[in-house]
Amino acid sequence: MVEFWDHNGFGFSNVNAKQQLLSWLNDSIFLQPKDVILKAMTIACANNKRRLSYVVGILKNWKNESLLPIEEIDSYHENQKPVPKHSQSTESFPTGRVIPSGFELDLTAGEAC
Structure with a gap:
């Protein structure tokens, strides 16, 4: 678990955070605390939130x-529906100005020959 912490950007020299994380092993109500903590750290990595507070937040939620x-935990996450991102409206709007029918562009209009 500490190796995962060190090799995944959580802070190699952050001894205090490592000690707090290890306390979850000893004082945990989880049935497989090491696996659960590693799962929380993996989720933190996937969300690019490599902080003890984020990992502890996940553990507290569980x-x-x-x-x-x-x-x-695995079943819970598999059944979670992804939050839909705001999508662009499917309604189409014309771009630019509306050009009247019958309009002809004459680039030489107004020029003296």
């Missing part, structure tokens, strides 16, 4: 949801 074995 604890509050009573997702204790890793299988329940």
Whole structure:
């Protein structure tokens, strides 16, 4: 777990954060704490949030949801629907100005010959 922390950009020299993370191993209600913590760290990496507070937030959410074995956590995440991003309206709008029918462009108009 500490190796994952060191090799994935969480802060090689952040000893205090590593100690706090390890405390989740000893004082955890999770059934497979090491696997659960690694899963939370993997999610943090995927979201580019390599901070202890983010990992702990994930763990606290799972604890509050009573997702204790890793299988329940995996099932929970598989059933989550992705949040749809705001999409462009499918309505089409003309670009530029509306040109009246019958208009002819004469580039030489107004020039003296």
